Amino acid sequence: MESLMIKDVPKDDRPRERLINHGASHLSNQELLAILLGSGTKEESVMALANRVLMHFEGLKLLNDATIEELTAIKGIGKAKGVLILSAIELGKRMNRYKPVERYVIRSPEDGADYVMEEMRSLHQEHFVVLFLNTKNQIIHRQTIFIGSLNASIVHPREVYREAVKRSAASIIVAHNHPSGDPLSIV
Numbered sequence: 516m517e518s519l520m521i522k523d524v525p526k527d528d529r530p531r532e533r534l535i536n537h538g539a540s541h542l543s544n545q546e547l548l549a550i551l552l553g554s555g556t557k558e559e560s561v562m563a564l565a566n567r568v569l570m571h572f573e574g575l576k577l578l579n580d581a582t583i584e585e586l587t588a589i590k591g592i593g594k595a596k597g598v599l600i601l602s603a604i605e606l607g608k609r610m611n612r613y614k615p616v617e618r619y620v621i622r623s624p625e626d627g628a629d630y631v632m633e634e635m636r637s638l639h640q641e642h643f644v645v646l647f648l649n650t651k652n653q654i655i656h657r658q659t660i661f662i663g664s665l666n667a668s669i670v671h672p673r674e675v676y677r678e679a680v681k682r683s684a685a686s687i688i689v690a691h692n693h694p695s696g697d698p699l700s701i702v
Contacts, residue, residue, distance in 0.1 A: 645660050
């Protein structure tokens with residue numbers, strides 16, 4: 516595939532399509548870099564250019580500390596492509612250093628109510644809110660699933676379950692407000 520221009524490669528074998536169909540972890544460093552580069556030159560495919568860049572930097576070993584000057588010294592890498600590569604490297608470094616923030620822990624029903632109460636007390640329409648919790652009862656996500664009328668909020672369970680599965684929630688807490696001020700009003 517290296518010597519072929521991307522347009523000449525069968526669609527399912529192109530790096531971008533392989534990433535979409537199989538996930539990024541199934542691609543080589545060369546294919547991932549080719550996706551970032553986007554295109555090669557008139558004389559060289561993007562795969563060949565990606566390979567040359569990797570060979571120049573001994574794979575990922577030295578690319579991690581590359582400068583814009585070093586990148587743009589490679590034929591086919593201009594400032595735009597150099598900046599894109601450096602940006603991707605920096606994002607990778609930041610993700611590697613990322614430490615998740617401490618999450619709010621729910622220890623009782625009151626904790627759940629306290630978490631949403633302040634924001635929900637001044638709303639003028641019914642809001643159906645779901646708190647998604649992990650196995651340690653920490654809130655991993657909060658989402659307003661539905662905004663209803665003055666006195667009704669109709670939610671299909673499928674909407675709640677879809678988000679719970681998407682977030683890999685171990686449990687959920689649902690809450691809704693009563694804009695009328697009457698906590699006993701049920702429609």
